Amino acid sequence: MDIDRLVKEAQRHQLQSVTRRHFLKECVAGIGGMALGYMLGGCGPSHSDRAPTGMAALDSMNPMAPRAPQFAAKAKRIIYLHMAGAPSQLELFDYKPELHKLHNLPCPESILAGKKFAFIRGVPKMLGPQAQFKQHGQSGAWLSDYLPHFSQVVDEVSFLKAMHTEQFNHGPAQLFMHTGHARLGRPSMGSWVTYGLGTENSDLPGFVVLTSGGKTPDAGKSVWGSGFLPSVYQGVQCRSKGEPVLYLNDPGGMGRDLKKQTIQAINAVNQEEYNSYGDPETLARIAQYEMAFNMQVAVPEVMDIDREPDYIHELYGTQPGKESFANNCLLARKLVEQGVRFVQLFDWGWDSHGTNAREAIDIGFREKCREIDRPMTALLLDLKQRGLLDETLVVWGGEFGRTPMQENRDDKDMPFLGRDHHTDAYTVWLAGGGVKPGVSYGETDDIGFTGINGRTSVHDLHATMLHLMGFDHERLTYDFQGRPFRLTDVEGELISAIV
């Protein structure tokens, strides 16, 4: 073998890692500074001479170690319930009696002027609310009969009735909702939060994703990706059916001890790599190996809902072994109870265009509401009775709203009642974690087409969520490609009415 060539290759590799930037940086302190540095013994070629020792030091090397927020916060954890496909606010929370009167009448041209819709063409008809509304609780929140159980907990909840977004297609809108940007490449909310706070339980991932409804979100795994943040902050998808995390079990013949030794050896090599080059991705890799090892025991335990008492199964309406929103709600409670920082649920099947019965506002959509009503109500009640609701922020919403007009795809009547995608108005609710309970903020016009006051954007929601977790959204940043990035980009204002 040509040893010389290998040596040269190694040298070239090493030289490539010393860039002009390094050289300039070294000049900062000046030649005198460097000389002084040598005299003080602080300028060796590697970090090893000042590598901290002990447990606290280990923690500082662990990107998932729990960290303090910028200011003392009420919320410690977030459960985000995303209804992928975008549910109709007009059949759930935003009561519009005027729309009833306009039912089946052609939509006035003035409303359509200058607007673009995903599917509506020509002049559609108005579609009155298909549900019955009543006020509930001391807060007097309007709620439809599609969510009968939820009426019990409206006083715990704060509604944002005039949310708006910029995207009317599912993929980009979901990306925008979860990463603050409609194009790929930005970190998701859960990544930002775990980047800022780490996680309390070192045996479980800090950011867990659970899906139901038979499909993952249209935007793909990027909605829980870490973008340009170190990849240790990406969401870990767990499954409520079968093995909770794929490829986590040891292969045959591999014992726990052997696994431990293997990981220790790999991590020692990686640690040396980190000492030489200081790449945070190496730390991410070390942390991932350690966590995977701990997870082998901790995850199956926390993901096992069989051992929950009957009373809890009855409350949530859970059936162990199935992939369902109910099971995921119960899992979300178990995960936050174990200190997981961010639990993201996606439930697919809310895209009620009216093309078939499953997508009909009065049939399939109503069935979806029935599926989530009990579990999401149970989730709030269960968190409450365990004393967790006051430090756990629960957020519910879709990626956009639905039109007050009936969809007329290709300018033709549809076989079932449906509503098109709508960016100008939709409802999101928040509960717990320091959110003021029983508030309804924002108002839409008489037909629920546009917010007329208290309009809140996706960036505003993000700013508010970060605030509740103890961060000024303008100061939680990450330097990438020469500038600091943040979840809210250059926008976002705290929605102070609900905090």
Added chain:
Amino acid sequence: MENVGDLSLFLGRLHPLLVHLPIGILFVSFVIALVSKRPAYSGLVPAVPFTLLIGAVAAVLASALGFLLASQGGYDIRTLDFHQWFGVAVAVLSMGLWWIYHRGPGRTAGMRMLFNGRLAIFGALMALLGVTGHYGGTLTHGKGYLTDAMPPALVGLLGVERVEEPLVFENVQEAAVYDGLIQPILARRCQTCHGATKQEGGLALHERRSLLAGGDSGAAIVPKQLDESELYVRLILPAGDDKRMPPKGRTTITPDEIALIGWWIEQGAPFEGLVADVPQPDEISATLARLEAGNTEQVLPEAPPLDGAAVQQLAAQGIKVIPVAQGSNHVVVSAINAPDFDDADAELLVRLKDNILQLQLGRSAISDAGMSHIGKLTGLRKLHLEHTSITDEGLKALAACVRLQYLNLSATAIGDNGLDQLKALPELTRLYVFGTTVTGEAVAEIQQAKPELSVDTGGYTLSIENPLM
């Protein structure tokens, strides 16, 4: 590679230490220059340039380190600017002065003039040194560090402005809307430049009359018309706009204060009446509520530094010690990864008794015996004991935790007697007893005694049949 970056950080931080050298040496040099005028001390004359040179070199070095420190950011730019350039001036001037002393009278008229004026220049250098030092102190200790401790007589004499106290009300609704709320905001944020002493842009905001009269660019406020009210419009200009008030570098105004000024103008800018008399949208009620004592970010007394050894020992057992906020010595302690945390371990917590605000011992092995240690954590606000073997006996120790606000006892062996003991905790507002033998009567009793306390007994159910089906 990172080491060099860190080295500049390290060297920069030596600046506050090193600055004392030029201050001391130049001062001594000045004293020598003065006394060597007297014939008895004329032997000291050569010592002046000698000490001056050492002082000048020290000043140059200190300035260089100062630049390194400044490049790390985090300082008030205005003060930093003053300090930086005054510091550079000190270094340059002391070098020049040394040169004058070193060269002697010289031949040209200019040189002679400089030489004859050397003591005056030295005096100026001393003044410059004092000013630089003062700005340096302001950077490290913050504005008002000196004036706060100043005797009142001296404050009056020097006309020093004090750093304002935060605006806090006992009951904001009963405050006078203008004199009690709006005028204090204007006084705090605007009147340094637009007040009795100074009227920039012809605007003075300290009197009703002058406020209504407006300034050079027109009316400051037009009741009910926000867009016409220059005072408000200037407040909400984008940051970086030249016309935005308060200008860059001045104390900023908070979004809440801007909202209140806007609300006041929108409601017709009433000068009489109480806050409660003026109609309030929900947002404004919320903003106002934040001004009340207790609702503002709770200001905690500073905690002593953490006992590092105790933190290490806890960490070694997988117990997390997490500051409640960056830079705070108050901590949350969590045993979530230490299910075998027991009574003996609890003793370790006592070493952090002034630091622990929240304690998460849910599902741990703590029992009544260990509660005596928990009782010593008198600053405790939040305590999780759910799913432990605590009984009524153990709760007795909590009597000393008078700041306790949140107590989670769900799925423990406590009963009605235990609840009775909690009545004495003055600040307790949330109590969780789901899955215990606590009875409804006991809950009713404690809630009668403590109306502000909410007790969650859990056991919620949802009707079996769905009303839809």
